[in-house]
Amino acid sequence: MSDVAQNQFNIREYIRENLFPHFMCPGCGHGIALRALLNAVHDLGIDKNQLAIVSGIGCSGRVGAYIDANTFHTTHGRPLAFATGLKLARPDLEVIVITGDGDCLAIGGNHLIHACRRNLNLTCLMLNNEVYGMTGGQVSPTTSADRFTTTTQYGNHEPIFDACKLAEGAGAGFVGREMTLQTPALRDLIKEAIAHDGFSFIEVLSDCTEIFGRKNDMGESAEMVLAQKADFRSVSYGTEIGETFKPRGMKTGVLLRDDRPEYAMAYKRHNEKKLKQ
Amino acid sequence: MNRRVPLKADTPAASSAPERPTNVLIVGVGGQGVIMVSKVLASLCQELGYQVKQSEVHGMAKRGGAVFSHVRFGHTVYSPTILEGDADVLVALEWAEGLRWLPYLNQDSGTFIADTQHIVPPFACRNRIRGADSGYSRETVHEVMESVANSFALDALQIATELGVPKAANTVLLGTLSTALEFPVDAWKGVISKFVPPKTVEANTRAFEAGHEWALTFDRETRLKEWQEHTARFSAEIARSDVAVTSTLEITEAWCKGCDICVKFCPERCLAMDERQIAVLTDPDRCTGCRICEWLCPDLAIAVHTPASPVEA
Numbered sequence: 223m224s225d226v227a228q229n230q231f232n233i234r235e236y237i238r239e240n241l242f243p244h245f246m247c248p249g250c251g252h253g254i255a256l257r258a259l260l261n262a263v264h265d266l267g268i269d270k271n272q273l274a275i276v277s278g279i280g281c282s283g284r285v286g287a288y289i290d291a292n293t294f295h296t297t298h299g300r301p302l303a304f305a306t307g308l309k310l311a312r313p314d315l316e317v318i319v320i321t322g323d324g325d326c327l328a329i330g331g332n333h334l335i336h337a338c339r340r341n342l343n344l345t346c347l348m349l350n351n352e353v354y355g356m357t358g359g360q361v362s363p364t365t366s367a368d369r370f371t372t373t374t375q376y377g378n379h380e381p382i383f384d385a386c387k388l389a390e391g392a393g394a395g396f397v398g399r400e401m402t403l404q405t406p407a408l409r410d411l412i413k414e415a416i417a418h419d420g421f422s423f424i425e426v427l428s429d430c431t432e433i434f435g436r437k438n439d440m441g442e443s444a445e446m447v448l449a450q451k452a453d454f455r456s457v458s459y460g461t462e463i464g465e466t467f468k469p470r471g472m473k474t475g476v477l478l479r480d481d482r483p484e485y486a487m488a489y490k491r492h493n494e495k496k497l498k499q
Numbered sequence: 500m501n502r503r504v505p506l507k508a509d510t511p512a513a514s515s516a517p518e519r520p521t522n523v524l525i526v527g528v529g530g531q532g533v534i535m536v537s538k539v540l541a542s543l544c545q546e547l548g549y550q551v552k553q554s555e556v557h558g559m560a561k562r563g564g565a566v567f568s569h570v571r572f573g574h575t576v577y578s579p580t581i582l583e584g585d586a587d588v589l590v591a592l593e594w595a596e597g598l599r600w601l602p603y604l605n606q607d608s609g610t611f612i613a614d615t616q617h618i619v620p621p622f623a624c625r626n627r628i629r630g631a632d633s634g635y636s637r638e639t640v641h642e643v644m645e646s647v648a649n650s651f652a653l654d655a656l657q658i659a660t661e662l663g664v665p666k667a668a669n670t671v672l673l674g675t676l677s678t679a680l681e682f683p684v685d686a687w688k689g690v691i692s693k694f695v696p697p698k699t700v701e702a703n704t705r706a707f708e709a710g711h712e713w714a715l716t717f718d719r720e721t722r723l724k725e726w727q728e729h730t731a732r733f734s735a736e737i738a739r740s741d742v743a744v745t746s747t748l749e750i751t752e753a754w755c756k757g758c759d760i761c762v763k764f765c766p767e768r769c770l771a772m773d774e775r776q777i778a779v780l781t782d783p784d785r786c787t788g789c790r791i792c793e794w795l796c797p798d799l800a801i802a803v804h805t806p807a808s809p810v811e812a
C-alpha cells in the first residue's frame with residue numbers, strides 16, 4: 223500500500239463504534255460537524271491519547287461522547303472552565319471544547335468571555351443551531367428574529383448575540399465561522415484553529431432539523447443544510463433586529479487572528495519573574 | 500492576425516460614425532478577472548472618445564460561478580447588451596465558459612480568443628485523478644479551432660506563470676485582444692497600469708506584451724497541428740484513467756436514519772431511499788466518488804473508498 227492509502231482518513235479509527243448509531247435526530251447538523259472535527263484531527267496527525275475533548279450539556283455536548291479519545295462530558299455551560307483547569311494541569315494535551323449556542327452563550331456566556339480574555343491555548347467549537355435542541359426547542363441567544371420556538375410562540379423578538387463579535391471583543395486570539403454545508407472548509411478552519419497558539423473560537427453554523435426545523439417549517443434536512451447558504455438562516459443573522467435582511471451577508475472563514483501572549487506561557491513567565499525578585 | 504474591427508483610433512467619435520457599435524463579450528468564472536478586463540477595455544474606449552456601454556453579471560463570482568461582461572462601444576450605443584450571434588470578439592478566460600458563449604459570436608466574422616484553462620466546477624468532476632480529463636466540456640481545442648475561423652486558443656495561464664505572475668493571465672488575454680482592435684498599444688498599457696495594483700504594473704505590462712506578441716506570431720497551421728497532437732494524447736489519457744477510477748461506496752445501513760441529505764445532494768443522482776428509508780446506491784457506475792454524500796451524512800453512515808493515486812506513468 224502506498225503512503226496515500228495509509229494516510230487516508232478512516233473515520234472509524236476516531237469514533238466509539240459501539241455507541242453507533244448516535245443519538246442525534248435524522249439530518250442533525252452536529253453529526254456533520256463531528257466529521258469535520260475528526261478529519262481535522264486526522265490531518266494534523268494528533269495522537270488520540272493526546273487529545274482531550276471537553277463538552278457541555280446539550281445535543282452538541284453529547285457529540286463529544288462519540289469520539290474515541292479522552293472525553294469529558296461536563297456540566298451545562300461550564301466546559302470552558304473544566305477545559306481551563308485541564309489544560310493548565312496537562313499542557314501537553316490538545317484540548318478541544320464542544321459546546322452549543324445555549325451552553326456557550328446563555329448559561330456559559332460568562333465562561334466564554336473570560337476564556338477569550340485569558341487566551342489560554344484551547345479550541346472551542348460552538349455548534350450553533352439557534353435553539354436549545356436537547357430540551358425540546360426553547361429560544362437561545364442566537365435564535366433569529368421571528369423564529370418560532372417553544373418559548374417564542376409568536377416569533378422571537380429578542381436581539382441576538384453575534385458570537386464571533388463577542389469572542390473578538392472579549393479578546394480571543396483566533397475567531398472563525400463556517401457552516402456544516404461547507405464541510406471541507408469547516409475542517410480546514412478547525413485545523414487552523416487548533417494550530418493557533420491561544421484561545422480559538424469557531425462558530426459552526428449547524429442545524430436542528432427535528433425541532434427548530436419543524437417548528438419553523440424549514441423543509442427537510444437537505445433543504446435546511448442548503449438554506450445555510452441562503453435566505454433562511456440570515457433573516458436576522460448577524461444583524462440587528464429591524465435591519466434589512468442581507469442574503470449571504472454573514473461572513474465565514476477566519477475572522478480574526480491575533481498573536482497576543484498565550485495565557486499559560488505568560489503565566490509561567492510572570493511567575494518566574496516574581497520568584498526571582 | 501485578422502484585424503476585423505474597422506475603427507480608427509485617432510479619429511473616433513468625430514469621424515463618420517461606424518454603422519453599428521463594436522461588441523466585445525468577455526466571459527470566465529469568478530476570481531479570474533473578467534470584470535478587470537472589461538473595465539480596462541471600457542475605459543480605454545472612453546479615453547479614446549467612444550461612447551461605451553458595459554453590463555455584467557457576476558452573481559456567483561465569489562464561489563467560482565460564471566461571470567460575463569458585455570462591452571459595446573462606438574459612436575452611439577443604445578442597448579448595453581449584445582445579441583446572440585452579434586459579438587465581434589469573444590474573450591474567454593476559461594475554456595468551457597468560452598464554449599458556452601460561442602453562439603453569441605458573429606458566426607461569419609467573429610474572433611474567438613480563449614484561454615485553454617479548464618476550471619471544473621466541483622459538481623461536474625467525474626475523475627479525481629490529477630491531470631486527467633474531467634469529461635466537462637468535451638469539445639477539444641482542435642475541434643473548436645477547426646470550426647471557428649478566427650479562433651485563438653492560448654494557454655494564457657501558462658504564459659503568465661512562466662513570467663512569474665500567474666494572476667496576470669487575464670492581462671495576457673488583454674494583450675491578445677489588443678491585436679483584434681486597432682487601438683494604440685501604449686494606450687492599452689496606460690489604462691492597464693491604472694487598473695492593477697501599483698506594485699504589479701511592471702509585471703502586468705510584461706504579461707500584456709506576451710499576449711500581444713503571441714497573437715502577432717500566431718501561425719494557425721502549426722497551432723492546429725499542435726492541438727491535434729494534444730487531443731490524441733489526451734484521449735489516450737482518458738482511456739487509461741477511466742479504468743483507474745474505481746471508487747466504492749460503503750453504506751452502513753444500521754447507522755443510516757434516512758434523512759435524505761445524501762440522496763438530494765448527490766450530483767449524479769445515483770443514490771435513493773429504499774422502502775425501509777435507508778439510503779442505497781442505485782447506480783454504482785454513475786458514482787464518481789466525489790464524496791459529497793460522505794461529507795454531508797450526519798450519521799457517518801457513508802464511506803467512499805478510493806484507490807490510492809495511480810503511479811505516474
Ligand SMILES: Cc1ncc(C[n+]2csc(CCOP(=O)(O)OP(=O)(O)O)c2C)c(N)n1
Pocket residue numbers: 279280281282283298321322323324325326349351353354355356357362430
Ligand atoms: C444547570 C442546567 N440548567 C439547565 C439544564 C437543561 N439543559 C440541558 S441542555 C440545555 C440547552 C442546550 O442548548 P444548546 O447548548 O444550544 O445545545 P443543543 O442541544 O442545541 O445542541 C439545557 C437548558 C441543564 N442540563 N443544566
Ligand code: SF4
Pocket residue numbers: 245246247249250251252281282351355356429430431432433434
Ligand atoms: S434535537 Fe435538534 S440539535 Fe438535538 S439531535 Fe435533534 S436535531 Fe440535533
Ligand code: SF4
Pocket residue numbers: 748764765766767768769770785786787788789790791792793803
Ligand atoms: S454517491 Fe456520493 S460519492 Fe457517489 S457521486 Fe453521489 S455524492 Fe458523489
Ligand code: SF4
Pocket residue numbers: 249750754755756757758759760761762777778795796797798799800801
Ligand atoms: S445522509 Fe446518511 S443518514 Fe442521511 S439518508 Fe444518507 S446515508 Fe442515511
Ligand SMILES: [Mg+2]
Pocket residue numbers: 280322323324349350351352353354355362
Ligand atoms: Mg443549540
